[in-house]
Amino acid sequence: MALIAASLPVTPAQSSAGAIAVPLCSGGAISIPLGDDPAPLPEPCPLKACHAGSCRKQFDRSQ
Template identity: 45%
Template sequence: MNRFVRIATGIALLPAMTGPLPVAAAQPLVAPLCSGGTVQIPIRAPTPGTSEAPCCAKGCHSGSRRKRLDRTQ
């Protein structure tokens, strides 16, 4: 591996090594509407010390609730 590739990969991995930046206050997301109005979508940051993890796609969308195909028809 040459020196340029090593430097480029180190620079590319720098954001992953530093982690997410702290957020002081979450500003609401303002989306414009076709009629000229706006909609404010509140964005809240997870409270430190709580376990508010996003739900797992496999747990929420498990195959056990799906209707099974009836092949006898």
């Protein structure tokens, strides 16, 4: 019986809001937007959270 269910084609359900709703195996769904909308810009990280290394305490290696 599981072989029959596995052989059925699974197609995503079309949504009317310009996105495709894809069902997941866990029972949930994910929405994939359609169109050429630009991706939103990420928020800038605050200085205290950056780990670039320039703001870290420098040690004198000659000690």
